[in-house]
Amino acid sequence: MVLRQDDDVLAHVENLAKTENIPSASFTGIGFASEVTFGFYDFKAKKFNPETFKKVEMGSLTGSVAWNEKGPSIHLHGIATDDQFKAVGGHILSLRVGTGSMEIYVAVNDEKLERKIEQPLNANVLQINCSQ
Amino acid sequence: MVLRQDDDVLAHVENLAKTENIPSASFTGIGFASEVTFGFYDFKAKKFNPETFKKVEMGSLTGSVAWNEKGPSIHLHGIATDDQFKAVGGHILSLRVGTGSMEIYVAVNDEKLERKIEQPLNANVLQINCSQ
């Protein structure tokens, strides 16, 4: 999948999962971002503390596609690098393509996978057996 | 493969290789680590200088499964990011899952691959033809 300037990466991967009826998938990717928002989970407040970085290369994107009761559920981490090549990263809350493009490489699996919110952490966890 | 809190990632990937009799594989992954120890190889001392980072997101994990005379041999690199989104990384000596989970996406290959210790570097090198 190749995304273009201003595309919302999470929305496009969700849409791909729906239109192609992908049971589950893992993916990697690279490209240039106009902005990416990472969130670091605060386990006491049970919410992500966000920070946004603009005009950065995505040095790596690694994620997965599964499903919850509402539809496709995307989990995506990444490392962003700036014009000084300094790296920041983590759990991606939102990602928008910058000038140029973003390439996403999707490996589709045959088995349908689900994510469920687990307490007490409020974490959205992929539901498969540990040995799979 | 989805690992849970306190799981030892290298041990679980090794165990997966044994129980599923995986000839060889490459894998990627993401998740939250209670602690990760990276090692930078000192080519004079022929040993890794280790450093441990705690409560970090694994922004990326990239590795491979092969075999040596003792059993499965895992080679794993990764990038970890902290609550300020700062990135560190390198060769992973040990990795333990934190609160939440760790997702590992494994691509199995049909061909059995081996790793051998090569001198003078004492490096543990994957044994396949350069053009493969």
Place this chain on the structure above:
Amino acid sequence: MVLRQDDDVLAHVENLAKTENIPSASFTGIGFASEVTFGFYDFKAKKFNPETFKKVEMGSLTGSVAWNEKGPSIHLHGIATDDQFKAVGGHILSLRVGTGSMEIYVAVNDEKLERKIEQPLNANVLQINCSQ
């Protein structure tokens, strides 16, 4: 693919694409680099501002193989980490294997993909439909 000391990674992936007649592929990788040159694109000058880092672990490599009118076209991003585990990264202009080895994990696709230079950015963009 396992590359050895002093190997030029981009040249070897290009050569693999030619000798194996790979229609297109995505790949990941890890290993030790004698030197890697990242470039951050200056959209006004339409050129990459380069910086070279020596004796670093490649904590992640993520890329793709497509074709242009001249032959294989490789797009590669990566994150490099030094002996203090500090991470830098971005778009890779050149990468040479250091002491030890570099492992590249290639996932070949059946469909031939092309890259074309697009104006006004002068960007070398993978040509596939957004929904693929």
